[in-house]
Structures are given as C-alpha cells and as structure tokens.
Amino acid sequence: xxxxxxxxxxxxxxxxxxxxxxxxxxxxxxxxxxxxxxxxxxxxxxxxxxxxxxxxxxxxxxxxxxxxxxxxxxxxxxxxxxxxxxxxxxxxxxxxxxxxxxxxxxxxxxxxxxxxx
Numbered sequence: 141x142x143x144x145x146x147x148x149x150x151x152x153x154x155x156x157x158x159x160x161x162x163x164x165x166x167x168x169x170x171x172x173x174x175x176x177x178x179x180x181x182x183x184x185x186x187x188x189x190x191x192x193x194x195x196x197x198x199x200x201x202x203x204x205x206x207x208x209x210x211x212x213x214x215x216x217x218x219x220x221x222x223x224x225x226x227x228x229x230x231x232x233x234x235x236x237x238x239x240x241x242x243x244x245x246x247x248x249x250x251x252x253x254x255x256x257x
Contacts, residue, residue, distance in 0.1 A: 164171040
C-alpha cells in the first residue's frame with residue numbers, strides 16, 4: 141500500500157490537517173467565526189441560485205384561470221362569430237329598411253299626387 145507516487149501527497153495532506161487542527165485549538169473563536177461566515181455565504185449563494193417557489197395560492201389561481209380559458213375559449217369564439225353575423229344582419233336590415241322606407245314615401249307621394257290631379 142506504500143505507493144511511491146501517493147505517499148508524498150498523503151504526507152502533505154496529513155501535515156496540513158495537523159496544522160489546521162493546531163490553529164483551531166489556538167484560536168477557537170476565530171475558527172468558529174470563519175466557519176459561521178463560510179456557512180452563511182454558502183447558504184446565501186445556494187438561496188440566490190435557487191428559483192423562488194411560487195406561492196401555492198398563486199399556482200392554484202393560475203391553474204384555475206388556464207382551465208377557465210380552455211373551457212370558455214370555444215364559447216367565446218362562437219359568441220364572436222354570432223356577434224359578427226348579428227352585426228351583418230342589422231346592417232342588411234337597415235339597408236332593406238331604407239329601401240322599404242323609400243318605396244313607402246314614393247308610393248305615398250304618388251297617391252297624394254293622384255288625389256290632387
């Protein structure tokens with residue numbers, strides 16, 4: 141297990157861990173503040189990178205709105221088509237009514253002229 145390639149690396153890692161342990165024992169308050177600060181920084185970073193969850197009520201309202209649009213979509217399209225047809229019928233009725241009114245006055249004028257002639 142004593143590999144000549146990994147042995148110097150293992151020795152360096154052991155020495156580093158021993159140095160860190162010694163510094164923590166010498167300065168426990170500083171070590172604790174560093175640990176708390178690092179934890180806070182990592183927590184804030186994770187929270188900033190995570191997408192904010194939507195509120196459950198907002199999700200329900202969006203779902204209801206989507207479903208209502210799906211259900212009412214065909215009815216709204218049909219109502220729009222019927223409104224268009226109704227507008228055409230009114231326009232045609234006004235044109236036809238105008239023609240009938242014109243005939244009525246022409247015929248009435250002829251009858252009045254016929255009475256006085």
